[in-house]
Amino acid sequence: HLWVDGVAQPTVFARMSARAAALGAMNLGQGFPDTAPPPVVAETAQRNIREGVNQYPPGPGRPELRAAIARHQERFYALAWDPGSEVLVTTGATEAIAAAILALVRPGDEVVTLEPFYDSYAATIALAGGVHRTVPFEVRCTDGELSLSVAPHALREAVTDATRLILLNSPHNPTGAVLGREVLEALVEAACAHDAIIVSDEVYEHLTFAASHVPVATLPGARERTITIGSAGKTLSVTGWKIGWVTAVPELVAAVTGVKQWLTFTSGAPFQGAVARGLELPEAQYAAIADDLARRRDLLVDTLRGIGAHVAVPEAGYFVLADLSPLGEDDATALCERLPEEAGVVAIPVAAFCHDDAAGGHASQYRSLVRFAFCKDDATLAEAARRLGAWA
Ligand code: PMP
Numbered sequence: 372h373l374w375v376d377g378v379a380q381p382t383v384f385a386r387m388s389a390r391a392a393a394l395g396a397m398n399l400g401q402g403f404p405d406t407a408p409p410p411v412v413a414e415t416a417q418r419n420i421r422e423g424v425n426q427y428p429p430g431p432g433r434p435e436l437r438a439a440i441a442r443h444q445e446r447f448y449a450l451a452w453d454p455g456s457e458v459l460v461t462t463g464a465t466e467a468i469a470a471a472i473l474a475l476v477r478p479g480d481e482v483v484t485l486e487p488f489y490d491s492y493a494a495t496i497a498l499a500g501g502v503h504r505t506v507p508f509e510v511r512c513t514d515g516e517l518s519l520s521v522a523p524h525a526l527r528e529a530v531t532d533a534t535r536l537i538l539l540n541s542p543h544n545p546t547g548a549v550l551g552r553e554v555l556e557a558l559v560e561a562a563c564a565h566d567a568i569i570v571s572d573e574v575y576e577h578l579t580f581a582a583s584h585v586p587v588a589t590l591p592g593a594r595e596r597t598i599t600i601g602s603a604g605k606t607l608s609v610t611g612w613k614i615g616w617v618t619a620v621p622e623l624v625a626a627v628t629g630v631k632q633w634l635t636f637t638s639g640a641p642f643q644g645a646v647a648r649g650l651e652l653p654e655a656q657y658a659a660i661a662d663d664l665a666r667r668r669d670l671l672v673d674t675l676r677g678i679g680a681h682v683a684v685p686e687a688g689y690f691v692l693a694d695l696s697p698l699g700e701d702d703a704t705a706l707c708e709r710l711p712e713e714a715g716v717v718a719i720p721v722a723a724f725c726h727d728d729a730a731g732g733h734a735s736q737y738r739s740l741v742r743f744a745f746c747k748d749d750a751t752l753a754e755a756a757r758r759l760g761a762w763a
């Protein structure tokens with residue numbers, strides 16, 4: 372037994388992006404934006420490289436970035452963190468998630484997440500020897516409009532004394548749902564009742580369209596037991612820079628830092644000051660990124676409705692879910708394997724974000740759902756629309 376089950380396979384994103392490249396297909400699979408980062412952010416990174424900011428930065432992050440992360444949390448959410456002991460810079464949100472899980476989950480501990488879930492959650496829970504329990508989104512369809520939501524009671528029931536962590540993700544990938552206060556309150560109540568720690572993946576915090584994002588750490592009783600995770604990849608459209616961060620009380624930051632030092636030791640020096648600059652931008656600039664994304668969302672939603680799919684209009688993020696069963700396509704996993712050749716378009720089946728039913732998951736509930744990314748340039752979205760129209 373050489374490796375933990377499932378961990379050695381390439382991720383669905385790597386596999387599907389490789390197929391898109393090999394076939395010249397429109398890549399609506401992997402979620403990375405085609406838009407350029409704010410100019411001042413790119414220029415600051417270039418200047419840093421020119422001026423010699425190229426060696427190991429301090430392990431927990433460069434002081435100007437830790438201070439900027441703290442100021443950003445204060446400005447948007449009125450959360451006060453001490454940059455010295457309550458902020459950690461990580462190599463993307465991915466490292467923050469892995470370090471938090473590896474630091475806190477002992478073999479046999481339960482970790483509760485929503486389902487569908489971001490793929491790295493299951494892999495890192497498995498690497499830590501944890502047991503992954505999931506709370507499924509309920510899918511409804513009314514007059515061709517899909518909607519996905521989480522029932523507060525389902526969350527309450529999933530959390531028990533065996534729960535070590537609740538790994539939350541709102542705004543949510545892949546559903547595009549923004550969890551409301553009622554669900555978050557149920558979650559905090561359950562965490563307090565069972566002494567569980569909350570890890571809150573908020574990488575899409577600024578990419579919201581109508582609903583506004585509520586960080587779980589702002590709820591009464593949550594601050595002391597919540598590790599909040601952010602990412603410059605999403606907030607500043609620089610997914611390839613791999614700069615993320617953690618905010619939490621000193622004991623929790625120390626635990627995550629302890630693991631981070633053995634995973635990567637430090638994170639990209641020249642990018643850190645650039646991200647710090649990006650976190651100081653006026654609110655209107657984040658809103659402009661979200662407005663531009665909302666326009667792309669509407670383009671893709673129109674395309675998918677136009678071919679007869681049932682669509683869940685997302686409240687946030689990069690993705691739209693579509694049910695293609697009205698087109699006779701009940702098996703989205705099989706469809707997404709064929710679609711690159713048949714239509715010249717790559718997308719991801721929602722089942723890739725689920726555990727099989729036999730393994731305690733809920734993949735069958737999402738069997739006909741496909742995730743399409745709309746964070747792409749106009750030419751890509753237009754060509755994808757043309758190809759999907761011709762295919763349908
Ligand atoms: N969490 C979620 C929900 C994501 O969608 C992603 C990927 N974009 C990540 C974490 C990883 O973020 P990063 O690229 O900063 O590692």
Ligand code: GLN
Pocket residue numbers: 382384385400401402403544
């Ligand atoms: N977060 C992106 C997505 O959900 C991709 C990240 C990755 O490739 N691992 O598509």
